[in-house]
Amino acid sequence: xxxxxxxxxxxxxxxxxxxxxxxxxxxxxxxxxxxxxxxxxxxxxxxxxxxxxxxxxxxxxxxxxxxxxxxxxxxxxxxxxxxxxxxxxxxxxxxxxxxxxxxxxxxxxxxxxxxxxxxxxxxxxxxxxxxxxxxxxxxxxxxxxxxxxxxxxxxxxxxxxxxxxxxxxxxxxxxxxxxxxxxxxxxxxxxxxxxxxxxxxxxxxxxxxxxxxxxxxxxxxxxxxxxxxxxxxxxxxxxxxxxxxxxxxxxxxxxxxxxxxxxxxxxxxxxxxxxxxxxxxxxxxxxxxxxxxxxxxxxxx
Amino acid sequence: xxxxxxxxxxxxxxxxxxxxxxxxxxxxxxxxxxxxxxxxxxxxxxxxxxxxxxxxxxxxxxxxxxxxxxxxxxxxxxxxxxxxxxxxxxxxxxxxxxxxxxxxxxxxxxxxxxxxxxxxxxxxxxxxxxxxxxxxxxxxxxxxxxxxxxxxxxxxxxxxxxxxxxxxxxxxxxxxxxxxxxxxxxxxxxxxxxxxxxxxxxxxxxxxxxxxxxxxxxxxxxxxxxxxxxxxxxxxxxxxxxxxxxxxxxxxxxxxxxxxxxxxxxxxxxxxxxxxxxxxxxxxxxxxxxxxxxxxxxxxxxxxxxxxxxxxxxxxxxxxxxxxxxxxxxxxxxxxxxxxxxxxxxxxxxxxxxxxxxxxxxxxxxxxxx
Amino acid sequence: xxxxxxxxxxxxxxxxxxxxxxxxxxxxxxxxxxxxxxxxxxxxxxxxxxxxxxxxxxxxxxxxxxxxxxxxxxxxxxxxxxxxxxxxxxxxxxxxxxxxxxxxxxxxxxxxxxxxxxxxxxxxxxxxxxxxxxxxxxxxxxxxxxxxxxxxxxxxxxxxxxxxxxxxxxxxxxxxxxxxxxxxxxxxxxxxxxxxxxxxxxxxxxxxxxxxxxxxxxxxxxxxxxxxxxxxxxxxxxxxxxxxxxxxxxxxxxxxxxxxxxxxxxxxxxxxxxxxxxxxxxxxxxxxxxxxxxxxxxxxxxxxxxxxxxxxxxxxx
Numbered sequence: 001x002x003x004x005x006x007x008x009x010x011x012x013x014x015x016x017x018x019x020x021x022x023x024x025x026x027x028x029x030x031x032x033x034x035x036x037x038x039x040x041x042x043x044x045x046x047x048x049x050x051x052x053x054x055x056x057x058x059x060x061x062x063x064x065x066x067x068x069x070x071x072x073x074x075x076x077x078x079x080x081x082x083x084x085x086x087x088x089x090x091x092x093x094x095x096x097x098x099x100x101x102x103x104x105x106x107x108x109x110x111x112x113x114x115x116x117x118x119x120x121x122x123x124x125x126x127x128x129x130x131x132x133x134x135x136x137x138x139x140x141x142x143x144x145x146x147x148x149x150x151x152x153x154x155x156x157x158x159x160x161x162x163x164x165x166x167x168x169x170x171x172x173x174x175x176x177x178x179x180x181x182x183x184x185x186x187x188x189x190x191x192x193x194x195x196x197x198x199x200x201x202x203x204x205x206x207x208x209x210x211x212x213x214x215x216x217x218x219x220x221x222x223x224x225x226x227x228x229x230x231x232x233x234x235x236x237x238x239x240x241x242x243x244x245x246x247x248x249x250x251x252x253x254x255x256x257x258x259x260x261x262x263x264x265x266x267x268x269x270x271x272x273x274x275x276x277x278x279x280x281x282x283x284x285x286x287x288x289x290x291x292x293x294x295x296x297x298x299x300x301x
Numbered sequence: 302x303x304x305x306x307x308x309x310x311x312x313x314x315x316x317x318x319x320x321x322x323x324x325x326x327x328x329x330x331x332x333x334x335x336x337x338x339x340x341x342x343x344x345x346x347x348x349x350x351x352x353x354x355x356x357x358x359x360x361x362x363x364x365x366x367x368x369x370x371x372x373x374x375x376x377x378x379x380x381x382x383x384x385x386x387x388x389x390x391x392x393x394x395x396x397x398x399x400x401x402x403x404x405x406x407x408x409x410x411x412x413x414x415x416x417x418x419x420x421x422x423x424x425x426x427x428x429x430x431x432x433x434x435x436x437x438x439x440x441x442x443x444x445x446x447x448x449x450x451x452x453x454x455x456x457x458x459x460x461x462x463x464x465x466x467x468x469x470x471x472x473x474x475x476x477x478x479x480x481x482x483x484x485x486x487x488x489x490x491x492x493x494x495x496x497x498x499x500x501x502x503x504x505x506x507x508x509x510x511x512x513x514x515x516x517x518x519x520x521x522x523x524x525x526x527x528x529x530x531x532x533x534x535x536x537x538x539x540x541x542x543x544x545x546x547x548x549x550x551x552x553x554x555x556x557x558x559x560x561x562x563x564x565x566x567x568x569x570x571x572x573x574x575x576x577x578x579x580x581x582x583x584x585x586x587x588x589x590x591x592x593x594x595x596x597x598x599x600x601x602x603x604x605x606x607x608x609x610x611x612x613x614x615x616x617x618x619x620x621x622x623x624x625x626x627x628x629x630x631x632x633x634x635x636x637x638x639x640x641x642x643x644x645x646x647x648x649x650x651x652x653x654x655x656x657x658x659x660x661x662x663x664x665x666x667x668x669x670x671x
Numbered sequence: 672x673x674x675x676x677x678x679x680x681x682x683x684x685x686x687x688x689x690x691x692x693x694x695x696x697x698x699x700x701x702x703x704x705x706x707x708x709x710x711x712x713x714x715x716x717x718x719x720x721x722x723x724x725x726x727x728x729x730x731x732x733x734x735x736x737x738x739x740x741x742x743x744x745x746x747x748x749x750x751x752x753x754x755x756x757x758x759x760x761x762x763x764x765x766x767x768x769x770x771x772x773x774x775x776x777x778x779x780x781x782x783x784x785x786x787x788x789x790x791x792x793x794x795x796x797x798x799x800x801x802x803x804x805x806x807x808x809x810x811x812x813x814x815x816x817x818x819x820x821x822x823x824x825x826x827x828x829x830x831x832x833x834x835x836x837x838x839x840x841x842x843x844x845x846x847x848x849x850x851x852x853x854x855x856x857x858x859x860x861x862x863x864x865x866x867x868x869x870x871x872x873x874x875x876x877x878x879x880x881x882x883x884x885x886x887x888x889x890x891x892x893x894x895x896x897x898x899x900x901x902x903x904x905x906x907x908x909x910x911x912x913x914x915x916x917x918x919x920x921x922x923x924x925x926x927x928x929x930x931x932x933x934x935x936x937x938x939x940x941x942x943x944x945x946x947x948x949x950x951x952x953x954x955x956x957x958x959x960x961x962x963x964x965x966x967x968x969x970x971x972x973x974x975x976x977x978x979x980x981x982x983x984x985x986x987x988x
Contacts, residue, residue: 042490143580143643157581187352187517189578192561196577214491217563221570241567258495260520262547262562367885394887407878410697411900421886455696471886 002030003208004054004176008068009078010232011049015063023049025232026068029225031176034206038223038240040213042255046232047212051180053078054210055095056085072176091121094169098181100161104153110137110164111149114171121172136167140197159190163197170201177201180212195222216259220244228252306479306511307341307364312373314356314363318586331586333359335535336373338613341479341528346505346512348526348543350519350558354582356535357515361481364513365397366390378478395425398472402484404464408456414467415452418442421475441474444507445500462493466500473504481513486521498525519562523547531555534593535585537613541621551616551623551632553600580643592626599638600631704981711981714973721967724775725782732772734759737935741767752953761959764942765949774959777937781967784852784921784938785914791856792917793910796863799825803864804871804902805894808880822868829861837920841929848931848938851924855917866909870902877901904982911975915968922964939964 011024024046031037039047052058053066054077070077072093075084089095097103105113114133118124124132130149137145140163153161162182169177179198183191199222202209211223219226219240226243228236228251236249247253315330333356341347351357362368364375366382375382377397385393401407408417418438419428428434439449445466456464465485472480485501486494502525504510516522522529523543530540531552539552550556557576564570578597583589589596595606605611605626613622616629630636705711724731734740741747741763754762761770803821806814828836837854844850874880875898883893922940924930930941939960946956 042492141643159581187582188519188561189352189557190581191563192575193577195563196575215563216491216565217570220565220567221563244565244567255492256565258492259565260495260498260518260524261566262520262523262559262564362881365885367881391887391889394885397885399882399885401878401882403878407882409879409883409897409901412897413696420883420888424886424888424892457697457700458695468882471882475886 003033003035003072004031004077004210005071006030006050006054006068007070009050009053009070010065010067011046011053011058012065012067013063014065023232024053027227027229027232027234028068029227029234029237031208031210033175033208034202035225036202036209036211036223038211038213038219038226039229040216040219040226040255041229042214045229047229048180050229051095051178051210051212054178055089055093056080056082057095087121090117090174091172092174093176093178094172094174096162096165096169096177096179096182098184100158100165100185101153103165104161106153109150109152110156114149114164114168117168117171132171133167136171137164140164140167140170140201141193142167157190158186159193162186162190162194166194166197166201170205170207173205174207176208176210178210178212181214182211183218184214191218198222216244216256228255303342303345305340306343306378307339307513308374308376309337309339309364310374310376312337312360312363312375313371314359314368315371329586332356332535332588333585334363334370335585335588337532337535337537339530339537339540341511341513343478343511344505344509345527346514346525348522348529349513349515349532350517350522350529351532352517352558352582354534354585355532356585357517357532358483360532361399361483361513361515365394365399365481367399392425395421395427395475396477397479397481398475398477400465400468400472400480400482400485403488404461404468405456407468408464410456413453413455414442414447417456417467417471418452418474421471425475427475438470438474441470444473444504445470460493461489462496465489465493465497469497469500469504473508473510476508477510479511479513481515483515484517485514487516487518494521501525519559531558534583534588536593536624537622538594538624539622540613545618545621549621549632551621551628552594552625553598553631554594557599576638579641592624597641599641600627600636601641602627602636701978701981705977708977708980710973711977714970714975714977717966717970718974721778721970722782725779728775728778732769732775734769734772736768736773736776736937738769739767740769743767752949752956754953754955762953762955764956765945770956770959773937773942774939774963777939777942777960778963780848780931780936780938781918781921781940781964784848784855784940785918785967785971788852788855788917788921789859789910789914791853792859792913793863793906795856796860797867797906799860800864800867801871801899804868804875805891805898807868807872808875808898809890809894818868822865825861825864828857829865833858833920834923837924838927838929841924846929846932851921851930854924854929855920858920859913859917862909862913863906867902867906870905871898874898874901905979908975908979908982911971911978915971915975918964918968918971922960 007028009024009027010022012020012022014020027046027050029037029039039050041047049058054070056077058064058066066078068078072088075088077085077088077093080088104110111130111133114136115124115129118129118132133149134145137148142148142160142163148156148160148164153164156164182198183194186194195218198209201207211219213219223240226238226240227234228243228249230251236243236247236252238248243252244256247256312334313332313336314334315332317327318329318331320326320328335356337360339347349357349360359368363370366375366385370383373383377393380393382390382393412420415438418441419434422428422434422437428437438452442449442451447463447466447470451459451467456467459467482501486497489497498521501512505512512525514522514525526543528540529543529546530537531546531554532538533554539546539550539555546555547559550559557578560573560576564573576599580597583593583596591605591607591609592598592601592611595601598606609626611624611626613624615621616623625631627636741753744767746753747763747765747767752763752765753759756762759769759771761774764770764773799821803818807818808814810817837858840854840857841850844853880893880897883897921930922943925938925940926944926947928944931938942960943957943964946953946960949956
C-alpha cells in the first residue's frame with residue numbers, strides 16, 4: 001500500500017461574475033514510503049494548488065471546491081476535519097515553500113520558531129527543546145547553530161533561511177515531505193547545496209518527498225517517479241529514466257526540447273563526450289514547444 | 302577581422318553605505334563592480350554570468366552610464382562615455398539600448414504600445430512625420446513577431462512573453478549597435494524563454510546587433526553567446542569563447558557553478574560529480590583579501606590565494622583567460638580539492654567573524670568536473 | 672498568392688484592427704472596477720444627491736432660509752423653539768427660520784468650502800510635492816538639495832496641529848468664508864505634498880524610468896509623462912478623502928466663529944455652531960446639520976476607498 005494515494009483530485013475556483021477555473025482536473029498519483037516523486041510543469045499548471053489541497057491549506061470559502069481523495073494511511077487528507085489536519089500537518093506531513101523569507105515570521109527569532117514546532121508535536125520544552133533545535137540546525141548544515149537560534153530571519157541569507165525552514169519541516173521526522181519549488185528563489189550553487197541536503201535527508205531518514213518544480217534538471221537529478229502536469233492534468237507519469245529517454249506525451253517532448261541545456265551550445269557546437277550519451281544536442285536553436293492548447297487554463301485567466 | 306565595439310577598462314562602481322540620522326556619514330562602500338576589463342566585438346554576443354550579488358547587472362548599467370561609474374573607462378566605438386557631456390551622452394543612447402528582466406515593470410503601464418515605441422524616435426528626432434514613424438514602428442513590430450493591432454493596446458493586456466517582445470521592439474526600433482540584455486528571459490516560462498532567445502538570435506542576424514547578455518542561467522548564456530565572462534564578487538574570474546569555457550572551465554568557481562546546474566538528463570545527473578561550495582557569497586562591502594574566492598575555494602592554497610589578488614591572465618590558446626594563481630596546477634591534477642569550512646556571512650559593512658563546520662565537505666577527488 | 676486571397680487577408684486584417692482598435696487603458700479599467708464596487712455605488716449615490724441639492728436646493732426650499740418668520744409670527748419664545756410640524760418639517764431654528772430650508776440651501780456653501788479648500792490643498796501640495804519628487808528622483812545632487820529644503824518646509828507645516836494652524840490663519844486674515852477655505856486648504860497641503868513626492872520617488876526607481884532614460888528621453892519629459900501620471904492615483908484617492916475631512920474641519924472653524932460673519936447665510940457648520948446653546952431643549956437643531964455633514968463625508972470616504980482599491984496596482988490582475 002502506498003504512503004500517499006491521490007485519486008482523481010480536482011480543485012475548482014468559482015468567483016461571482018467570472019468564469020469558473022478548474023485549476024486541478026482529475027490528478028492521480030501515489031507516493032511510496034521513502035520515494036521521491038516529482039510534479040513538474042510550467043506556471044499555472046496546477047502543481048502548487050495540488051500541494052496546498054493535500055496540506056488542507058486552500059482557503060476554506062465559498063467557491064473553492066476540492067474533489068477526489070488523498071489517502072494517507074487510513075485518513076483522507078481531503079476530507080478530514082481541521083483539528084486532525086493540524087495534528088497531521090508538521091508531524092506526519094510537512095511542507096517546504098518557495099520563498100523562505102515569507103514563510104518565516106520576520107519578528108520572531110529562528111530558535112523560537114523551531115522550538116514551537118517541537119513543543120506542538122513532540123511536547124519538548126525549555127532547554128531540551130533548545131538543544132534539539134540546535135541539533136536540527138546542525139543537521140541541515142547551518143554553521144554555529146546555537147548563535148543562529150537567537151537570530152531573526154532577515155539576518156540569514158536565502159540559503160540559510162531555506163535550511164532553517166527545512167529544519168522545521170523535518171523536526172518531527174515526518175513520513176512525507178512536500179517541497180514546493182524549494183530552490184527556485186536561490187542561486188544555482190546554493191540550489192545545489194539545498195538539493196544535496198534534501199537528498200541526504202531522504203536517504204538517511206526514509207522520508208518520502210514530493211518535489212514540485214518547473215525545472216526538469218532538478219527532476220532528472222533526484223526524483224524516482226515523475227508526473228508531468230499540464231493545464232491541471234497529469235499528462236505523463238513515468239519512472240525517471242524512461243521519461244527522459246523516451247517521453248511519450250508531445251507536451252513532455254516539447255518541454256524537454258525547449259529547455260536550453262548547459263550541454264548544448266551556440267551554433268553547431270561540438271559535442272563534449274563528458275556530457276554523456278544522452279539525447280542528441282539541439283543544434284543551433286532551442287526548439288520551440290509545439291502549440292498544444294486545447295484545454296489551456298491559462299487562457300481563461 | 303573582428304572590430305571591437307565596446308572596450309571597458311578597470312571599471313569600478315562603489316556604492317556608499319550611509320549611516321546617521323541628521324548628517325549622512327559614509328561608513329563603507331559596497332564594491333558592486335571592482336575593476337572589470339572587457340571587450341565586445343561587433344556583431345558578437347558577450348555573455349556575462351554570475352550569481353545574484355556578483356555585480357553583473359550593475360556592470361551592465363555602468364557600461365550604459367545609467368549608473369555612474371566610480372572609476373575606469375568605457376569606450377564605445379571610439380567615444381569615451383565616462384567623460385561625455387550629458388547632452389552628447391543622451392544622443393549617444395540611440396546607439397546602445399537595453400532589454401530588461403521584468404517586462405511588466407520596464408513598460409510604463411499607462412502608455413500604449415504605439416506610444417512606447419515612438420518615444421525613443423521622438424527623443425532623438427527620428428522618423429520625421431507621424432506617418433513615417435508609424436511605418437518604422439510597425440516594421441519593428443513585425444520584426445519581433447507582434448501583430449499590428451498591438452499598437453493600441455496596453456502592456457497589461459499582453460502575456461509575459463509578448464511583453465518582453467514589446468521591450469525588444471522598443472530597443473530595436475532605434476536601430477542600435479549595442480543591446481544590453483539584463484536577464485532577458487529569467488522572468489518567463491521555459492517554453493517562452495526558448496522563443497525569446499531565438500528571437501534575439503534572429504534579430505542579431507538580421508540587424509547585425511552586438512549583445513551583452515547578462516544572466517544567471519548558464520545554459521541560456523551558453524546558447525546565445527560567443528564569448529562568456531564569469532563574474533564573482535564584482536570581478537571577472539574567467540573569460541573564454543563559449544565552447545572553450547563549457548568544455549574546460551579552469552577557474553574553481555566556474556567549475557563549481559557548472560557542476561551545480563541541473564541537466565535534464567538522468568544519465569548525466571547520475572554520473573556527474575558535484576562540487577558543492579561551502580557557505581554563502583561574502584559581503585561585497587567587505588570582500589575577502591587576495592583572491593575573492595579563497596574563502597570558499599576547495600582548491601585554495603596557503604600561499605598567494607589569501608594575500609595576492611589574481612588578475613585575468615591568458616592560458617593556453619590565447620583566448621581563454623582565468624583569474625586564478627593555480628589554474629594550471631588544478632587542471633593537471635597537481636592540486637587536489639579539500640574540504641572547506643563554511644564561513645558565516647553577515648550582512649552590512651562590518652562582517653562579523655564566526656566560523657562553523659559545514660557537514661557537507663567536498664569528498665570528490667580532482668580530475669574532470671561535471 | 673492570388674489577388675483574391677490577398678484581398679480576403681487584407682479584409683480580415685482590417686476587421687481585426689477595427690475590432691481591436693482600442694486597448695483598455697488603466698484608467699478605463701479602474702473606472703470599470705469602481706462601477707462594480709457596491710460601496711462605491713452607495714458613495715456615488717450620496718454624492719450625486721448632495722451635489723444635486725447644492726445646485727437646486729434653493730429652488731426646493733419651501734421658505735426663504737433667511738426669513739425669521741418664527742419671530743414675526745411670535746411662535747419663538749426664549750426656551751421654546753417649536754419642533755417639526757407639517758408646515759415646517761424640521762421645525763424652526765433659534766431665530767425662527769425654517770430649519771429644512773436652511774439645510775437645503777446650506778448644502779451649496781458646504782460643498783463649495785469642501786471643494787475649494789481641497790483644491791487649494793491639492794494644487795499647492797501637488798506643486799511642492801511634484802517639484803520635490805521630480806528633483807529627488809532625477810535631479811542628482813542638486814535635485815536632492817532642492818527636495819530637502821522643500822520637504823523641511825512641509826515638515827514644519829506638518830508639525831503644527833492642524834486646527835491651531837487654521838485658527839492662526841483665520842485670525843490673521845479675519846473671519847470670513849474665504850479664510851475658512853484657505854485655512855482648511857493650507858492644512859492639507861503637507862499631506863498632498865508628501866504623498867505625491869513619496870509616490871514620485873518610488874516610481875522614479877522603477878524599471879520603466881530606467882528604460883526611458885536608456886532610450887535617451889529627457890529627464891523633464893520623463894518626470895512629466897512617466898513618473899507623474901503613475902504617481903497620481905494615491906493623490907486622487909487622498910483628494911476624495913480630504914474633501915470629507917475638509918467639510919468637517921470647515922464646520923469646526925465655523926463652529927468656532929471663524930467662518931462667514933454674515934450669519935444669515937446658511938452653512939452646515941455654522942448651523943451646528945448656532946445650535947450649541949439649545950442642545951438641551953432642541954437637540955434636533957444640531958443633529959440635522961451634523962447628520963448632513965456625516966453622510967456627505969461618508970459618501971466621499973466610500974468613493975475614496977473604492978478609488979483606492981480600483982487604482983491599487985497590487986490588485987491589478
